[in-house]
Amino acid sequence: MFLPQPLPDFVDHTYWDQKKQFQLASDQYTNWVLFAVEKGSFRFKIGSLSGTAQFAEAVLCPPGMIFNREVLDPVSFHFLTFKNIQPPELPGAPALQSPLKLTFRDKQRLFNTLHQLHGCAAATAASEAGRAWAAHLLADLLQQYAWESSQPIQQQPGHDxxxxxxxxxxxxxxxxxxxxxxxxxxxxxxxxxxxxxxxxxxxxxxxxxxxxxxxxxxxxxxxxxxxxxxxxxxxxxxxxxxxxxxxxxxxxxxxxxxxxxxxxxxxxx
Missing domain, CATH: 1.10.10.60 (Homeodomain-like)
Structure with a gap:
């Protein structure tokens, strides 16, 4: 299996549903954070990286950097925090060490992973088993992005x-x-x-x-x-x-x- 080495040290997971605005327009975190969008969209700026994020996209913010954000459409997203992230050993994959916008190509696999995350949202705070499962799903998200980023983009026949x-x-x-x-x-x-x-x-x-x-x-x-x-x-x-x-x-x-x-x-x- 192609996984970031070593695996991310999972800290916490929260799901926010239909958030109309962020309580803080900017924040700074002591750990890595990943905003994985399920629906809606938001605008962000982290250092020199800026853009918008919507379904099939996520934003990765390193520790200590200021994360500026603004909701565009009521946004539902998974908020995951973790430590100890290293670049995956995949030829052509981007180093997961800087602020990054992640775009996922295989939306069905992403959908399945996010669906599984829903099931352990409450369990992460209630049991070690729940936390372990959430950590596995986080690693799967990073693995999927790293693998897809290392592969050439193939245009689907007839895609318009x-x-x-x-x-x-x-x-x-x-x-x-x-x-x-x-x-x-x-x-x-x-x-x-x-x-x-x-x-x-x-x-x-x-x-x-x-x-x-x-x-x-x-x-x-x-x-x-x-x-x-x-x-x-x-x-x-x-x-x-x-x-x-x-x-x-x-x-x-x-x-x-x-x-x-x-x-x-x-x-x-």
Whole structure:
């Protein structure tokens, strides 16, 4: 396996959902920090490095440097802190020693890693096993970036970036309506596409289908409601757009690995 050597010394992990503004416009950290964006976007400046970060991108800030940032669209992101990072031993891979904007090519793999991080967000503070799993996922993020950066970019046959605004609109509509009824057919008609065209182009751009993104958003809301409220499973199912608590329970166990009641008792603080 190609991993940074030695592995990063994991410190902490927090997930922020739909953050409308940063409490501090700038901050300085004693450890390395990684902002891995799940949705929304923010503008940043670290030393001479500046730009914007959105889905499939992350920002790496070394210890002691001033991190300036401003939310552009309500942003959901994973905030990971760690020590002891060294450049990976990969020909052509960038040295992970300076402020860096990371762009991930394999969006499906990134999506899966971030999905797994959701499951251990509360566990990192509750158990060594949770921290160990979060550390593994952090290493996987850095490994993916290092490997992809060492490989030549191959243009996908027939790839056309002219539809980017349309796909961003599709993603925004899915995020806004994820917990309400919006069929793929309705969304495709709004955008002037067929359902097959929308699914193919959306998956090529974001690495997952529209329905997979919708399900991810719904399950994340279900996780939040389980740990932050005392709502019944039936009410949570209703809030998340599912037809019944029974259906949500079955889907939740399949996707998350535990029943809603087990998840609530394990991660509720």
């Amino acid at each position: 970036s002219s539809g980017e605004p349309l796909l961003r609109k599709a993603r925004l509509r899915i995020e806004e309506t994820a917990c309400r009824e919006l069929s793929l057919g309705e969304l495709a008609r709004e955008l002037g596409l067929s359902p097959v065209q929308l699914t193919r182009r959306f998956k090529a751009r974001y690495g997952l289908s529209p329905s997979a993104l919708q399900q991810s958003i719904r399950l994340q809301k279900a996780r939040s409601l389980l740990t932050e409220t005392s709502l019944t499973l039936e009410k949570i199912a209703e809030e998340c757009g599912y037809e019944s608590g029974f259906y949500l329970s079955r889907l939740f166990k399949k996707q998350v690995g535990s029943s809603p009641s087990e998840y609530r008792s394990r991660f509720r603080i």
